[in-house]
Amino acid sequence: MDVPPIDRPGQSPQFEGKMPSDPASTALSIASPVVSDVLELSSPLSLDGGQSLVAARIAYETYGTLDADRGNAILICHATTGDQYVASPHPITGKPGWWDRTVGPGKPIDTDRFYVICPNVLGSCLGSTGPASLAPDGQPWGMRFPVITIRDMVRAHVALLEALGVSRLYAVVGGSMGGMQALSLAVNWPDIPERVLVIAATAAMPALNIAFQEVGRQAVMADPNWQGGAYYGTGHAPDAGLSVARMAAHVTYLSEETLSEKFGRRLQDRAAKSFGFDADFQVESYLRYQGTAFTERFDANSYLYITRAMSYFDLAEDFPGSNHHSERLVHAFARSKARFCLVSFDTDWLYPTAESKKIVHALSAAGVPVSFVELSAPFGHDSFLLDVPEQDRVIAGFLAQ
Amino acid sequence: MDVPPIDRPGQSPQFEGKMPSDPASTALSIASPVVSDVLELSSPLSLDGGQSLVAARIAYETYGTLDADRGNAILICHATTGDQYVASPHPITGKPGWWDRTVGPGKPIDTDRFYVICPNVLGSCLGSTGPASLAPDGQPWGMRFPVITIRDMVRAHVALLEALGVSRLYAVVGGSMGGMQALSLAVNWPDIPERVLVIAATAAMPALNIAFQEVGRQAVMADPNWQGGAYYGTGHAPDAGLSVARMAAHVTYLSEETLSEKFGRRLQDRAAKSFGFDADFQVESYLRYQGTAFTERFDANSYLYITRAMSYFDLAEDFPGSNHHSERLVHAFARSKARFCLVSFDTDWLYPTAESKKIVHALSAAGVPVSFVELSAPFGHDSFLLDVPEQDRVIAGFLAQ
DSSP states (O other), X not given: OOOOOOSSTTOSTTEEEEOSSOGGGGGSSSXXXXXXXXXXOSSOEEOTTSOEETTOEEEEEEESOOOTTSOOEEEEEOOTTOOSOSSSOOTTTOOOOTTTTTEETTSSEETTTOEEEEEOOTTOSSSSOOTTSBOTTSSBOGGXXXXXXXXXXXXXXXXXXXXXXXXXXXEEEEETHXXXXXXXXXXXXXXXXXXXXXXXOOSBOOHHHHHHHHHHHHHHHXXXXXXXXXXXXXXXXXXXXXXXXXXXXXHHHSOHHHHHHHTTTOBSSOSSOOSXXXXXXHHHHHHHHHHHHHHTTOOHHHHHHHHHHHHHOBTTTTSOOOSOHHHHHHHHTTTOOSEEEEEEETTOSSSOHHHHHHHHHHHHHTTOOEEEEEEOOTTGGGGGGSOOHHHHHHHHHHHHO | OOOOOOSSTTOSTTEEEXXXXXXXXXXXXXOOOOOSEEEEOSSOEEOTTSOEETTOEEEEEEESOOOTTSOOEEEEEOOTTOOSOSSSOOTTTOOOOTTTTTEETTSSEETTTOEEEEEOOTTOSSSSOOTTSBOTTSSBXXXXXXXXXXXXXXXXXXXXXXXXXXXXXXXXXXXXXXXXXXXXXXHHSTTSBSEEEEESOOSBOOHHHHHHHHHHHHHHHTSGGGGXXXXXXXXXXXXXXXXXXXXXXXXXXXXXXXXXXXXXXXXXXXXXXXXXSSOOXXXXXXXXXXXXXXXXXXXXXXXXHHHHHHHHOBTTTTSOOOSOHHHHHHHHTTTOOSEEEEEEETTOSSSOHHHHHHHHHHHHHTTOOEEEEEEOOTTGGGGGGSOOHHHHHHHHHHHHO
């Protein structure tokens, strides 16, 4: 990596500093008050699909201070609809950072000790270049934006690290799609991470998940307001379709245990069923809220591109081996120099423990040091974001080694 | 029950005989070539919601011959989007009956021995009165159709049985929503069934299923062509929304095992990923086909009403007991005179074995004879419709007793 001689991240000429808003945000149906640092890449970003992006922008947040020896950086990769606001309030919703309970001073990922970097993934809509951004012709990309992969997201992360002067990571950490990015970094840039913490993820998207992702995309595309993705500036975003997509996805993030305990068959603000189509049940009301709230902070086309990247994800596809995926996966990890920690949750049926075990087995076969734990938590796939003290201990323990 | 003196079902003056089409079908976006027998009820059908339906029509198919002592009748109740064509070709798709492998001469439900009755449920769209039917004002009901319950469906079945001169059933049989109807019949009309065979069902819709049903309804209602349900005769049905609803539901009927074995990450008619939004993966292509094909045979409003009835289903809600559902369920079965057989499938995550066990425990506590088996089959919830020889043996065995 070419490490530019910068002393304080965010103050290199390469950086545009705090941005009041992305240039494309005026064309966005959602007003996106991006307040992050933004890096504009000076070199074209080559993509797996064969295209390249000129002047791609990566929005990111940092927490803590980079040591003089630059040895204390941790890259946190966010999930599908996550963002760079891992430990600071979301600029649209005002809610605390999505991993505020895990990242901060004295917390399991201790920003008194570590320099934490969290980029918004390529293809997203919180400041990084995505389908809502302006293409070279000055119009929003829309569906002209190239289809990207998880590895393309990581390419952008690597360019950001380079610009920040970080050539080695103390650790890369991610849950769900963030875990896939962590795996991709470890396999494709084996010199960068010293530790790899992968939570509730997979090495290759299972068919069930591909199926749910396709349902979500079809829901968006079925909305006439989608208009082939060219809805920016029309005043009509495909909110209805995006809301349905979010509802369908949200159900898969939960467990029957959570749903039963949290809602069961309890009615919403009424004593009896309405014999109508209102949200009689609390779970119906909750889902509708989740769907609607999501449209206020997320761009529909970004949802299409990011879920597409996920369904394409197969960490081992480029590696030699028989038709057995497991054999290729062992080859994928052959160059790895990191130590790994894999975490799964017993109630996560979307990225079940079996998916983590496949990774653990391949790492072990490749002679790579790995620890693994299946945690018991009632919250399904969402467990990695929620109050699971045992996860805190695992994270802190792994980072202390 | 008032049993009319009819000799051959379908030839009473109460019956309209073979109908070329439902009066409402001209207003339906789907041309519904109903060829079933149709009973028009001479008395208003009282509904749980407090309304009543005048001149409700029940389309049904029968197979085999009713014995002179009228003791060999079996009522088969169909699932959410099923129909009366249990063992005869579907009039729209031309496909064999949905349980053709189970019902017929010499088959587990042997029509050489049994007189099989299969009605189209109230609220559906294959000849029975539903939202696509004409209201008394001569216009399609649309969303003016009253919200119905599983028990309302069964009320219509009971009226049909009465008209057919069947006061006792050798058995009532159903899978999924059909199983809920069988349970409702056994609890609310305990004098009718002698045997109750319930497959892959529940006594009260779990929150996860309510959630998925809500996603499906929201997908339909998000389609501008839905127009508040008043799309009949407009030439524009909410096919896009209904297709998304079907896709989301269809995923829940399958197992990860089925999806992995049937599709895995295999590409559809191409050697490499397209880096686009076509259906690259076989599972995507399959789902899109399932969604589209469904719109050709099913009415979107019927989908709303039937899933609403399912989400409302709680067999025990009217029975005394503490807040513990299990206690009320025991009371629900107190008057039962039937023998029960419960079947679940180990890969069914939508109506898992635990749901069947709750019913078995309540029946046992109520002193009702019950047998139970969890079958091993790879097909998820759909197993009850597919090639599971062990299920054939369980059905034949239970009906032989």
